Amino acid sequence: MIPPRFEYHAATSVMEAVGVLGQHKDAKILAGGHSILPAMKLRLAQPATLVDIGRIKELSRIIADANGTTIGAMTTHAMIAASNDIRQRLPALSKAAELIGDQQVRNRGTIGGSIAHADPAADYPAVLLALGAEMHAIQITGSRTIRASDFFVDLMTTALKSNELLVDVRIPALAPRSGSAYVKFPQPASRFALVGVCACVTLDDKGVCAKASIGITGACASARRATATESALLGKKLDAAIIQAAAAQAASGMDCLSDIHASAEYRAHLVTVMTARAIQAAVARVM
């Protein structure tokens, strides 16, 4: 319950934050605090310095334009879940935000904090992978853009460098005749995803699948795409049988986690079930 001692900096600008981050060894960013503070209270994390970015207003915003949606790193899950723009444009992301933790956690936890923490059972990674998101990171010498597929590296590990600050997430607008959905099977204690699947499909004017992307979280050390399933959908009319057959391949080649909540075998099974449900829901949403 009592975190170890640390130094605290409340940054007022992005450049100040990355300045402090660059100067201090073993410094960590404090966003909403809902990933790092619990770990510190159990003394599982002991950063020497915390850089609080909670006061940097421009990090807490949702900007929707013709080509996509930009979400600041400090935007809370509650803001995302409540955003009409996101509900209309990116219903899968809206749903994922709505299913995180509980209301109090959503009021405080942020998208940036969550994805930088890279918990293997977090909800967003599945959605960001499926929707082809890009993360925008800044350090004192410059900035770069990291594709979601490159961002989630391993268990609790992202492509962010220790001196980089994740500032926002950019999600491209869905192509016409696209639908997206997020389906989650929660672990009953933490309500993190035992398995969470985001499907995004685009149909051509004949109803044939022109594009499919499926992101899966909770099942293995880090979120990943179900490429075999995606390929199996392409060029097909997505009826129930096709979806079932494609979803059955969703866990192929996946090295699923095993713990007291679920065996690897059960997780793999849930991946197939949740994938089928996510695809079905995504197809139903295609306008």
Added chain:
Amino acid sequence: MATQIIGSTVKRREDPRLITGNGTYTDNMTLPRMAYLTILRSPHAHARIKKIDASKARAMPGVLAVYTGNDLKNGGVNPIPVGWVLPDIKIGPHYPLALDTARYTGDGIAAVVAIDRFTAQDALDLIDVDYEPLPVVVNAEKATQPGAPQLHPEAANNIAFYWKIGGGDVERALAEADGVIKQRLINQRLIPNAIEPRAALADYQPATGQLTLYNTNQNPHIIRLLLALVLGQPEHKLRIASPDVGGGFGSKIYLYADEVIACFASKQLGRPVKWTEERTENYKATIHGRDHVSDVQIAYKKDGTITGLKVKTYANQGAYLSVFAPLVPTFLYGPMLQGPYTIPNVFVEVYGTNTNTTPVDAYRGAGRPEATYLLERMVDLVALELKMDPADVRRKNIIPPFLNGVYQTCMAYAYDSGDYAGNLERALTNAGYVELRKQQAEARKQGKVVGIGISTYTEITGAAPAQVAASLGAAAALVESALVRVFPLGKVQVMTGSHAHGQGHETTFAQIVADQLGLEVEDVEVVHGDTDRIPYGAGTYGSRSQAVGGAAIYVATQRVIEKGKKLAAHMLEAAEADLVFEDGKYSVKGVPSKAVKFTDVALEAYWPRKVPADVELGLEATAVFNPSNFTFPDGTHVAMVEVDPDTGKVTITKYVCVDDVGKVINPMIVEGQIHGGIVQGVGQALWEGAVYDDNGQLLSGSMMDYALPIASYFPKFETSRNETPSPVNPLGAKGAGEAGTVASTAAVANAVMDALKPFGVKHIDMPLTSEKVWRAMNGKL
């Protein structure tokens, strides 16, 4: 004038302080010069402690003291006693801090006292301990096998006790039966999770030698007794005060090591010392519940009559015997295996074994949920085997109504009163059982996986007839005291040895007194949880508070009325024998106008004007209630579930129950107890379970990994009652605190098994997680 307050819903008097954040929970208290205690616990489940180097911690600024097990022992601290001593029990001594061996991961190794919480926590990291890890055993049955690691030299093969009880001739029943079903049943270990973690604030006054312990406890007087024995602190200079307590469920009955250490430290340092448990610490250091492995044989006739039950149970006791641990899998379990049925032949034997796990003791239901689950699962297996409706097998075997007498079971107990058969029918009717079966058949045609479960139970509450309890091993009498004190202006204080930590005694006990004295509930104040204010008490557990504590209050109030009658006789210039007391007035029989109000008698009692000098003044009375028998609530719960065929996830779709908890004082409060009990029992059926790995590490070590029931997991419950007054106490109360938990686990487990019937599944062990159910449906067990 208030009449018939007993039996009416009265809003709780404890709520105004609790809804405004003004409760006095132990950790809310602060005393001048208060220091903070933290405890270093063993990272190993079993290890020799070779060396403890606390020099760095002692040198840290703000640290006042660091203690080890030997510091306490050399300071005169004794092991924590066991309060239920079975014949031939083998007790490995439980020192508050381990001396040379750590036996589970909650075992305290050293204690730090510092001037603030942060320093006390940081100093723990500076204590170097050299451990030699030892082999570990966590399973109650494996602990008894040859070659298993040994925990205590006192208990060979880790068997702390072997105990058996039986009635009839079970071997003959098995031999002569039409059929016998054998089944192994595991009743998994649970973590109680009262939402308030434990806390202790010890305040020793060197000038007077007085020690006060504020703690999170269900029975302060028993703690006083035990603490006096452990610390050598004389009991008349020892006060235990348990103010507002945030839930107990059994986990706060016992004297814990942490409380002893806080007291020791306060005596050593001459200043108040507070310890507050963290939740992850609570998971290791506060008792767990259940944890039985049982091999069962049930004998039956073709018509569904159950003729015999034979049970062998390994009951995991954890690393040390907790205070009441030996009671739970013996007298609260074995004799209750006949349940609400007429089974004439029952035999049960129990091995209570030590393992490298957190000690196990009474957790809501304590023995009766284990017995009910076992019996109700077996009854359903008989129904399955005979292709009978589970309701019909119950009808065949249920004890007929015995409203005005006792029912002698084939073992020790005689049930006090009840209409078990009637309650079964009421519950089935309320649930629309016949209709539900039709719905189920229809749903199955549509590929749905739907099940209906019944749990019919009786349990034992109202502990205890003192002499009977003593003969069974009780080391302290579980009678209850009450002092009813009337003030000159007619207000009343009630001191009770029962302790409320959510049960609403401040309301229900006031109802008992107000009802009899013809006062308003607001005129009666209930005082509990302070050994300096209350004559004696045995506390609250085992659903005993109304049947024993409430009964003591009733008797004391009657004595007050009798005492007042002597005074009233003088005031009315009438013979005492001619007076009646009704609606708060003493009046002369047949002359209602010749009357005096109770409140006027109260004034006379302290300010005599008409009463002669030789009449004893004052108006208060004490009673100690020692019941003639235990009480036995009963009822039937019916649950309906739907299983997701793709994932195995279970959803409860309907829940109906009928309970007989005896005469009810406050229906609103009893209904709340049933609701809460149901949820805790369903928690065991579907989600909860403590998991240790083979090294004795608790994998379900926090609320992140131990699934507690939340609101969205439940439908609305349809509860109802059937009140059969118990003849063993003047209130007719039986006990309501545990009934829901005793019943609901089996109701939901049976519903899930019923749902899985088309898959050829007969039994799977709890918790019935999605994965287990999915495996069962897919032949992957």
Added chain:
Amino acid sequence: MAQLQITVNGVAYQHEVEPRLLLAQYLRDVLGLTGTNIGCDTSQCGACTVLLDGVAVKSCTVLALQANGSQVTTIEALKTNGNYHPLQQAFWDNHGLQCGFCTSGMILTAVDLLKRNPNPTEEEIRRGIEGNICRCTGYQNIVKAIQAAAAQMR
């Protein structure tokens, strides 16, 4: 140590605090506002829920310094001018509490819930209090209390 300026229940405070001091500990140990309880250390139980700038948060998972410059409302401020908040009244009327330890957090979560959704269904209420664990009541009377308060507040 760092400077903290904070307004709690309408009163402005200024304190030197250690950065690691949690908001829940600040309220309890520094300000003596012990109505905010601490029931777990992993952000599950919700006993420590307070309103931070008007929204419900788990104060055991917020550094006091993160609330610098903010407004905090705790259970102690809900009763105004001698009148219970409709949720307090409804919890009392409907037996929405037993031991009371989860109650402060439960009520403040419900304040947030009803602000966002003044007319919640039973299911929305049950989902809305997923972040608050009650081990006593079985939730049924809590749901009933929130329904009653919602009707009262509409």
